[in-house]
Amino acid sequence: MLTRGTLIYIGQRIVLIAFTVLAVSSIVFLGIHRLPGDALFSEHLHGQQYELLLHHYHLDEPLWIQYRDYLTGVVTRGDLGESLVNKGVQITPLVLRELTISAEVGAFALIFTIGLGLVLGVVAAVRQNTWVDYVLTTTSVIGYSMPNFVIATFLLLVFAVWLGNQTDGAFYYQIGGGWTGSIGQIWLPAFALGFPYASIVARLTRASMLEVIRQDYIRTARAKGLKETVIMVRHALRNALIPVTTILGPLVIGIITGSVIIENIFGIPGLGKEFAQSILNRDYAIVIGVFTMYAAMVGVANLGVDLLYVLIDPRIRY
């Protein structure tokens, strides 16, 4: 499976990802530095102190030197610079630590989304044109029409307010709590992040299952006397998965984007919360850093999806 061609393909893609990340990072860097106003406006400093601070961040140098230093920092040391609001805080370690937290919640959301979506999609397809199907297809429109912060609000209302405090305050996150943590720490945020996308996965799975189960080889499998569950899972679902895989790229993007809101609502100290906070605080250095991180994550996720095709469908080769 891992032929030489595949390895070359992966290599090319990684180079491409690196260039995309660099381009995104540069565009945001230059875009932000063109903004009118002062990056240190929140400091209320004047005279020499202000000059010192400008010098500390190298903001007194011409833009192209700043840009050159920034680029060399990113490329050679993976250094994203220093926070403009909290002096002395290095961005790279901060962002990496927050990334592990976001990744934990995101992974749960992803597993939940795909699992629920596949199950509902298969059930709706097998029971096509029965009330089960109608309920599921209608619910899926409702599902992807609800913004994630609305779902989060309802979850908090139900679990934190109406059912008494089931969430340990809900605005508290224990690092490394994992699935053993209270529902407010990981299950509710993961549900809020994943539910809209679970509806989309369910819809896609249903449509693609309906297409597959009309194929001749399914009839052959039935004629052989295989059990219906075996036919559905091993023969139909595996082939129905290929169109569903295409949604995984947008799905990862969706979960990253969603985390910007959901982490704020549930008080999860992850990358998304940092991003939203930095934008409001006008901490440009962190905004650039986190956005660079996002570009890298999306690139890697898209590569992962493309490699997944090979796993699911042996006919696909790169």
Add this chain to the structure above:
Amino acid sequence: MATAAAVVAREIPSPEQASLWSDAWRRLRRNRMALISTIYLVLLVLVALLAIFYTPYRMSAVGIAPTYSGPSQAHLLGADGVGRDVLSRLMIGAQISLIVGVGTQLLVVVVGVTVGLLAGYYRGWLDSVVTFIINVFYGIPDLLVALILVFLLGPSLTNIIIAIVVTRWMDMARMVRGQTLSMREREFIEAARASGAKPVKILFGHILPNALGPIIVQATFGVPAAILFEAFLSFLGVGIQPPTPSWGSMAADGIAALRIAPHIVLAPSIALSITLMAFNFLGDGLRDALDPRSRR
């Protein structure tokens, strides 16, 4: 002779007379969810229009009701954390959502259709460039790009619309490009070209009218996406700025008071969800109505 033929034509009702559009309208009416959604959306537009002239209270008037007070006769949806009337703010929020949703899609149609038609018709390097740009855009998180753009341009209704158009025109362009690519090989286009029609005439007189159905469907699905973008931006505090309310910022304000006054967050959340749902159901209905072959 001519009059006799006319009489005959009038006397024999021909079932073939229904046009594509009246056919589509008939099919759409039969789709119950789409019909209910259309009625809801018409009402929403009326409410938004009404809000230009009349809201029960001024949307920015502070302290006209006890803070966090629940629904009452004087304030049907209660008051928010600084004593503003939630219903009045919800009505203005409907205006904002509709302006953003419909405004962006009008621009998206203009940009997407032009780019798609040109790329699909002329192919060559133009098509390669357009396809490359579209693929780049698909690879980046559009909402976050919009967020950065609004951050760079400064928060205003116009800038929000610009940011959404910049990040959302690709779907339309890609679809129109595909339609154009397949249509330019068809006989009626060949005939038009043979009879000396200019490219502008072929693109806008022959190809565009035939792609109108998918364009309308795509634009209908684009409206809720744009409304969601605006709500997202406003929820985070980078979108519509106070005192003008947006459903997103109202929800963000309300979520802090979830325990003591859930109505503040529920009102905009429910309005937003139902509106997005209605557009999605209408889009589903339009797709089934305009393209009967895709019917499940």
